[in-house]
Amino acid sequence: MLEALEASDGFLSAQQLHATLREQGQRVGLATVYNRLRILADTHQVDVLRTESGEALYRRCGAQGHHHHLRCRRCGSVQEVESAEVEAWAHSLAKKAGFSDISHTIEITGLCEKCHG
Amino acid sequence: MLEALEASDGFLSAQQLHATLREQGQRVGLATVYNRLRILADTHQVDVLRTESGEALYRRCGAQGHHHHLRCRRCGSVQEVESAEVEAWAHSLAKKAGFSDISHTIEITGLCEKCHG
């Protein structure tokens, strides 16, 4: 299952992943895919993001720590992104406002070179 | 409808907004709330964000241009946030990677002073 995720270069939905596994001949139920994905997400072994339409997308990330993504809206290809400055900015901003238990999400999207046109 | 959104200090779901309007005595259908919210969102008169669970939340924002939010996960209270540096960072990063039609989302969340405990 992790391997199938790893094989894909972009984010996959639970249902796409399920379809992929079935095509490979694995007899796995959709419920199991959801259950396992939840565990993987809870233990930070995969990243989760939400489409504009609310669907959850999953990806096995190369970077293991906290990071963000630059993603093509058309083909789904993803590059990982990080910036200590931006991390510091987000955290200190929230702290100054009296917030605790601070987290943040940053997603940069666009059309990649291939998909542009 | 916009007034009801404005009266709330945080983000509201479509169903919360519907309930609020009904409590105020307005006889409005849920479908209409969804339809009007969609129009308001399409014309950038309200901001939309997605909960971790996928639910859409709407807010009439004070700032009219592009900006981001610092939001309390518990009570939903929101402060608006912007940073020219971070905007520039996101855009130039994507541009360097060959992306066009670039956009981004940034959401900072935590527990506000009141809710911390």
Added chain:
DNA sequence: CAGATAATGAGAACGGTTACAATTTGGTAT
């Protein structure tokens, strides 16, 4: 092998959202 325990998965249920057909509303012409 027997029994206990955990993982699995088909299908039902759920919750937010959207589509649709029917009704109401509002305006315009007669």
Added chain:
DNA sequence: ATACCAAATTGTAACCGTTCTCATTATCTG
């Protein structure tokens, strides 16, 4: 005022991704 038409509104059904249920299957343990 009345007839007519177009647009807005509405309840309800359908939709879709996700979660729950629980019977079945696999895995462990002695």
